[in-house]
Amino acid sequence: MTTIDDPGTDDGDESADLVGGGAVIDVEEREPAPPEENGDAPEPDVPRGEDTPPTDEPAEPAESSAEPVPPEPLSPYDLPGAWYVVHSYSGYENKVKANLETRIKSMHLEDKVFDVVIPMEEVVEFKNGRKVNVLRKKFPGYILCRLYLDDDSWYAVRNTPGVTGFVGSASKPTPLSRREVERILGVKRGEEAEKKEPRFKPAWEVGETVRVVEGPFADFNGVIEDINVDQSKVRVLVDIFGRETPVELNFDQILKY
Numbered sequence: 001m002t003t004i005d006d007p008g009t010d011d012g013d014e015s016a017d018l019v020g021g022g023a024v025i026d027v028e029e030r031e032p033a034p035p036e037e038n039g040d041a042p043e044p045d046v047p048r049g050e051d052t053p054p055t056d057e058p059a060e061p062a063e064s065s066a067e068p069v070p071p072e073p074l075s076p077y078d079l080p081g082a083w084y085v086v087h088s089y090s091g092y093e094n095k096v097k098a099n100l101e102t103r104i105k106s107m108h109l110e111d112k113v114f115d116v117v118i119p120m121e122e123v124v125e126f127k128n129g130r131k132v133n134v135l136r137k138k139f140p141g142y143i144l145c146r147l148y149l150d151d152d153s154w155y156a157v158r159n160t161p162g163v164t165g166f167v168g169s170a171s172k173p174t175p176l177s178r179r180e181v182e183r184i185l186g187v188k189r190g191e192e193a194e195k196k197e198p199r200f201k202p203a204w205e206v207g208e209t210v211r212v213v214e215g216p217f218a219d220f221n222g223v224i225e226d227i228n229v230d231q232s233k234v235r236v237l238v239d240i241f242g243r244e245t246p247v248e249l250n251f252d253q254i255l256k257y
Contacts (some may be wrong), residue, residue: 076185081114081146082175085167090141093118096162112153115146119184210254
């Protein structure tokens with residue numbers, strides 16, 4: 001017999017014969033195919049729910065277009081100019097104030113005369129048996145002016161109708177001190193002005209005759225002997241059977257005779 005050599009079975013071949021029904025399958029070692037280039041590389045996965053790490057660069061503060069407002073002086077004494085007291089006719093303070101403000105504008109002295117003030121205070125009075133808060137002039141016949149004193153401002157104020165002169169020397173008025181200004185006009189504490197309880201100003205005086213309108217001595221007349229503002233009481237000498245008897249009454253129990 002003649003032997004026929006299979007030419008497909010050489011030594012050193014890297015292929016392996018897989019016999020199964022006479023078919024031969026070549027199995028070769030292949031490297032994995034490189035990924036297809038589709039443009040940008042895939043983004044790395046970021047876990048959800050985690051905050052992005054902060055950057056080292058600080059955030060720039062927002063620029064404010066509003067200009068800073070200078071703080072308001074706490075004391076009226078610290079305002080420009082000095083405070084002077086002007087004497088006027090009693091009962092004409094409001095009219096003199098209006099005349100003075102008109103004169104300042106007409107003479108263009110707004111840069112020298114800054115303010116004209118009538119000092120007021122709140123007091124409690126009894127009217128028709130009831131307490132009523134009313135505003136009253138602290139110093140009737142006097143007005144306060146804040147100004148830079150020179151010949152022009154002195155002439156404008158002194159020759160205003162209703163003004164009789166400055167308080168102090170006729171040629172050189174004396175300005176008020178800080179203590180006087182703050183006592184008369186008050187001092188601001190923070191954003192709100194210092195508030196005081198309105199004081200009671202009795203409508204009667206010691207020695208004045210009044211009429212009792214309430215109580216067991218109603219319709220009796222008497223003379224006020226003493227006034228107690230703190231307790232809102234008066235002691236009245238009432239004529240009972242021809243004899244003066246001291247009786248203590250409330251403010252709302254008497255009226256002017």
